Amino acid sequence: MDSVDAAGLGIGDEYPPRIMGVLNISEESPYDPSVYDDPGEAAQYVDEELIGEGADIVDIGLESANKRFDVLSAEAELERLHLALETIESVSGDAIFSIETRYAAVADEALSQGFDMVNDICGFADPELPTVCEDHDAAVAKMASPPNIERPGAVEETNWAARKSPAWAADADYVDQVYEALKQNGLTDKTIIDPAFGGWSEAQTLADDRETFRRLREFRALERPMLVSINRKNFLGEIAGRETDERLPVSLAATSMAVERGAHVIRTHDVAETRDAALIGKAFTERASATADRITISQLDVHSTREFRTQLRERGVDPAVADDWQAHLLEVDGLDPDASDRLAAVAADQGAVVRRTADGTCLLVGSTADVSGVAGELSGENSRLGEFAEKLSGLLR
DSSP: OOOEEETTEEESTTSOOEEEEEEEOOTTOSOGGGBOSOHHHHHHHIIIIIGGGTOSEEEEESSOOOTTSOOOOHHHHHHHHHHHHHHHHHOOSOOEEEEEOSOHHHHHHHHHTTOOEEEETTSSOSTTHHHHHHHTTOEEEEEOOOSOTTSTTOGGGSOHHHHTOHHHHHHOOHHHHHHHHHHTTOOOTTEEEEOOOSOOSSSOOHHHHHHHHHTGGGGGGGOSOBEEOOTTOHHHHHHHTOOGGGOHHHHHHHHHHHHHTTOOEEEESOHHHHHHHHHHHHHTOOOOEEEETTEEEEOOOOSSHHHHHHHHHHTTSOTTHHHHHOEEEEEEOSOOHHHHHHHHHHHHHHTOEEEEOTTSOEEEEEEHHHHHHHHHHHTTOSSHHHHHHHHHHHHTO
């Protein structure tokens, strides 16, 4: 995992989780407490409510990213930039300042006049933006997005058959598309990846966000720090049945989980509480590494066959290797004696092992290839074993 130096702020596995507070210089933004049009009041908010509560980074937005509003042009953003610049000049606290923009021209001007990093929600749709960031030696957060400067985050709107391949497009699910969108147009040495949580398009569903969160560790294979923006998001509120103003507890629970799964920067409006939740997640994260005589050993995040395959693929190794080496220990409950005997016989033929426990459950042990063979052999049976095989195949994806 490559760390990023953002104007002296270290971001990566070896550093504490970083908290990104939010200030909006746009009347369109949906979160009223963070919206200001007076530099003095904005600076006071940053000092007291963001930096004072523990924000390491202050992200300043010049427009709302809400898809209901028209996209501002680069010229319109530049007209608003003066307010952001006056604000950061008036801030007394110590923080890294990030400009949220999709335009290289705006990024260049902001970085030239006091900003430290860029937050690009359009995933380098402006092809000059990464070059600008490299010229300024600036960190840049890149959100998964199609190569369309007016459609941030709408990864499913990309013509993947043309950009990747028809075969890949036919098999890819939503999270696969997010992963590939992050790779589109490249990554700078100081890129921080953002998997794009939230309703960026009509096609994106709450189930898509839940699956992205569940598979968050896979994005670590890109070897870049990760930013996660999940504060009070709908996919969390739906789980608990809470409206936006009641979603702080679910946001904090998800924050701890996100850090444990690999997030390094948490973007939030609830700075103090989120900082505490992130520190809890960090304290219980297990990622082993060791260094001896200039040799470093790092244990990669591999909790599933899919994560194993992703890590191999990004390193140019045939992902099929994972099928022979990823081990599974599965407990199977509810099979009658005849079904248990059938499962044991099929497992033995495929190179897997079944052992019965004292309470009547079965333990199925084997590599991904072995267990996949079991699922394939049983898939055509008109019995509970056929249903079992279908579920088993799903676990191995």
